[in-house]
Amino acid sequence: MKDKPLVSIVTPSYNQGRFIEDTILSVKNQDYPNIEHIIVDGGSTDNTLDILKKYEGTYNMRWISRSDRGQADAVNRGFKMARGKIIGWLNSDDVFFTKDVVSFIVKRFEEFGDSADVIYGNSVVIDENKRILKFVQTVPWHSFSRLLRANYIEQPSVFLRKKVVQKFKLDVNIDLPMDYEYWLRLSKNGVKFKYVNKILSAERWHSAAKSIKRKEEMRKEVRKLRERYGQKFDFKYFLLKRLDNVLYTPLLIKWIAINLFISGRFLRFP
Numbered sequence: 001m002k003d004k005p006l007v008s009i010v011t012p013s014y015n016q017g018r019f020i021e022d023t024i025l026s027v028k029n030q031d032y033p034n035i036e037h038i039i040v041d042g043g044s045t046d047n048t049l050d051i052l053k054k055y056e057g058t059y060n061m062r063w064i065s066r067s068d069r070g071q072a073d074a075v076n077r078g079f080k081m082a083r084g085k086i087i088g089w090l091n092s093d094d095v096f097f098t099k100d101v102v103s104f105i106v107k108r109f110e111e112f113g114d115s116a117d118v119i120y121g122n123s124v125v126i127d128e129n130k131r132i133l134k135f136v137q138t139v140p141w142h143s144f145s146r147l148l149r150a151n152y153i154e155q156p157s158v159f160l161r162k163k164v165v166q167k168f169k170l171d172v173n174i175d176l177p178m179d180y181e182y183w184l185r186l187s188k189n190g191v192k193f194k195y196v197n198k199i200l201s202a203e204r205w206h207s208a209a210k211s212i213k214r215k216e217e218m219r220k221e222v223r224k225l226r227e228r229y230g231q232k233f234d235f236k237y238f239l240l241k242r243l244d245n246v247l248y249t250p251l252l253i254k255w256i257a258i259n260l261f262i263s264g265r266f267l268r269f270p
Contacts, residue, residue: 004034005085007102007159010078011039012071013092017047019204022130024051026095028059032102038081039092040074041065048092072170072178079165087160089179093204094156095267097124101200105159108196116194117161118186123154124199124262128206132265135258136203137251140195144187148231149241151222153193155179156201164191176218177225184229202267 009027013020020039027037041048043065052063062081068074075089086109090096108119123136139152147153168186170178187193207213231237 004032005106006083007032007035007086007088007106008078008082008084008162009035009037009088009090009102010075010082011037011090011092012042012074012078013039013044013048014042014071014074015044015046015048016092017044017051018128019093019206020048021051021055022095023090023092024055024061027090028055028061029099030096030102031099032106035060035102036082036084037061038078039063040068040078040081042070042074043067069172070175072172072174075178076169076172079169082162082165085162087162087165089158089160090156090201093206095126095202095204096156097199097202097267101198104196104198105200108194109159109161112194115192117164117192119159119194119196120153121157121196121198121200123157123201123203124267126202126204126267128204130267132202132262132267133205135199135255135262137255137258138195139248139251140197141247142187142193142195144184145240146244147183147187148226148229149237149244151177151180151183153179153183154201154203156203157199158183174221174225176214176221180222181225184225188229 011023027035037060039052039061041052041063049065055061068077079087086106105119109116112119120138122138125133125136127133136154138154139146164186168182170182174181
């Protein structure tokens with residue numbers, strides 16, 4: 001494995017005992033031989049710790065459980081603990097879509113070389129019962145201004161070089177769109193993003209998920225973030241949004257076709 005770069009997968013966790021075993025298995029069963037899985041738990045009071053102990057020693061996983069300042073703080077702790085050259089961030093209710101995701105990403109980083117600091121791809125949404133609800137086609141033409149108009153980067157489908165997470169930390173003062181703020185800050189500071197046309201992850205929608213439970217609050221915080229990063233909601237903004245829609249029309253057709261194909265299917269975790 002000496003010729004295979006270590007990949008660190010960071011999983012923040014808090015009271016996700018219903019789903020974290022799926023997350024663990026999606027990492028444990030990857031076909032890439034050199035992975036470390038770091039689970040940073042915020043002091044769960046459900047059955048999460050029992051599940052962590054169950055898988056402790058069965059693969060290269062280590063975990064801690066202590067109180068923290070929230071999800072961003074947990075991810076930052078995981079980033080600090082990570083020893084890999086490539087870092088992934090997979091929440092405790094999400095999963096990798098297929099068993100070859102990590103090996104695929106390592107090859108893409110090797111191919112892209114210095115032109116890629118961050119790689120992002122497509123995703124699907126699943127429900128509590130692992131049924132695929134929809135396909136999420138992201139945008140391949142990355143730019144800071146385009147990202148400022150729409151957050152098209154799916155967090156569990158993102159991998160970063162270690163130098164990125166060493167230099168930039170998540171803002172612990174942001175409770176909801178901390179990932180979106182992170183992508184904006186990286187983009188504004190010249191970090192190089194590359195898109196890959198592959199489904200990398202499945203994001204789970206469930207009643208307890210913050211993005212679902214606090215949807216309106218999320219919308220307001222996203223608008224404030226855009227204003228903070230210089231977005232003006234003027235005629236130019238709305239014109240560019242319409243042009244974006246024209247540009248994305250081929251992607252929309254693909255999105256509709258794939259959604260019709262996968263509708264009602266169940267995800268079988270590797």
